[in-house]
Amino acid sequence: MASDLRLRRSVLYMPGSNQRALDKAKTLHADALILDLEDAVAPDAKDIAREQVCAAVKAGGYGDRELIIRVNAPQTPWGEADLHAAIEAKPDAILMPKVSSPAVLESIANRLEALDAPESVKIWAMIETPASILNIREIAASRRLLPGARLTCLVLGTNDLAKDTWAQIVPGRVPMLPWIMLALAAARAEGLTILDGVFNDIADVDGCRTECRQSRDLGFDGKTIIHPDQIEPANTSFAPTDEEVARARKVIDVFDEPENAKRGAIKIDGRMYERQHIGMARRAVAWREAIDAKGY
Numbered sequence: 001m002a003s004d005l006r007l008r009r010s011v012l013y014m015p016g017s018n019q020r021a022l023d024k025a026k027t028l029h030a031d032a033l034i035l036d037l038e039d040a041v042a043p044d045a046k047d048i049a050r051e052q053v054c055a056a057v058k059a060g061g062y063g064d065r066e067l068i069i070r071v072n073a074p075q076t077p078w079g080e081a082d083l084h085a086a087i088e089a090k091p092d093a094i095l096m097p098k099v100s101s102p103a104v105l106e107s108i109a110n111r112l113e114a115l116d117a118p119e120s121v122k123i124w125a126m127i128e129t130p131a132s133i134l135n136i137r138e139i140a141a142s143r144r145l146l147p148g149a150r151l152t153c154l155v156l157g158t159n160d161l162a163k164d165t166w167a168q169i170v171p172g173r174v175p176m177l178p179w180i181m182l183a184l185a186a187a188r189a190e191g192l193t194i195l196d197g198v199f200n201d202i203a204d205v206d207g208c209r210t211e212c213r214q215s216r217d218l219g220f221d222g223k224t225i226i227h228p229d230q231i232e233p234a235n236t237s238f239a240p241t242d243e244e245v246a247r248a249r250k251v252i253d254v255f256d257e258p259e260n261a262k263r264g265a266i267k268i269d270g271r272m273y274e275r276q277h278i279g280m281a282r283r284a285v286a287w288r289e290a291i292d293a294k295g296y
């Protein structure tokens with residue numbers, strides 16, 4: 001049903017040290033916000049970023065935008081303080097960077113349980129190291145093993161993947177497609193949400209739109225983005241078109257007709273549809289209803 005569907009078409013990062021961005025985000029049409037304490041924040045701004053981000057989450061005012069805090073990794077000088085403060089702020093999720101194996105997720109899930117964090121605080125995991133790709137099956141499967149069923153989303157970090165593998169970031173992303181699709185299959189096998197990596201060329205809005213469309217074609221739930229100008233391309237690309245919705249409604253209606261009750265396959269407007277297509281059709285309609293209900 002549309003009411004259960006959480007839109008994550010556009011998920012906007014912002015440096016936690018940038019108070020202006022934290023404020024501006026309250027008015028932007030992004031579905032979710034990642035308030036970053038990690039790579040977007042310089043070492044000497046880590047403490048102020050932590051304070052600002054946790055204060056912003058506690059104060060609220062972001063409407064129905066999901067709020068995610070990206071902490072520094074546990075082995076860094078800031079990891080422990082970030083995690084403690086983030087748990088206390090109770091965001092919708094804590095995003096763990098550079099997750100290379102399930103072990104780090106287990107330790108965070110245990111911490112959340114030990115500190116009695118509400119069930120609503122989920123864990124999101126960045127998939128951005130070569131080891132995370134090799135261990136993706138175990139990382140995704142840890143959803144079933146962690147206490148509190150907290151792992152709900154994987155987020156690709158294509159900049160870090162490029163850095164560590166030496167793969168080039170090129171239009172069409174051919175060098176990365178095997179890793180992208182492996183992560184996508186692992187996420188879907190476990191019923192996790194999965195978000196695509198960022199498009200760095202802020203000035204190239206058309207290029208961003210092309211990559212968002214590719215991202216939707218590949219099967220992602222949404223795109224992580226880095227600038228307000230990338231929100232509209234992401235929201236538009238992940239919305240089913242009018243034509244898709246009309247076709248989806250027709251598929252549902254035709255299979256609902258009594259004379260088709262026992263048919264497995266049907267030809268509609270020259271194309272073959274099987275019963276499995278009803279689920280996809282319902283998803284398209286539910287997405288449209290969720291977008292209409294949201295108003296953007």
Ligand SMILES: CC(C)(COP(=O)(O)OP(=O)(O)OC[C@H]1O[C@@H](n2cnc3c(N)ncnc32)[C@H](O)[C@@H]1OP(=O)(O)O)[C@@H](O)C(=O)NCCC(=O)NCCSC(=O)C[C@H](O)C(=O)O
Pocket residue numbers: 012013014015020021022024025036039040126128156157158159160161197198226227228
């Ligand atoms: C890249 C930026 C530093 C550019 O900022 P700026 O120079 O201020 O751009 P503009 O002048 O064009 O900004 C126009 C207005 O929009 C606001 N703004 C800009 N960016 C954001 C944002 N991300 N969120 C909210 N608001 C934003 C500006 O404040 C201006 O507002 P106003 O003054 O009222 O007009 C900046 O865009 C930026 O910091 N972006 C995010 C960078 C970031 O978070 N990077 C980390 C994540 S990417 C990553 O590493 C993923 C992964 O880990 C991987 O490995 O791939």
Ligand SMILES: [Mg+2]
Pocket residue numbers: 039097128157159160
């Ligand atoms: Mg990264």
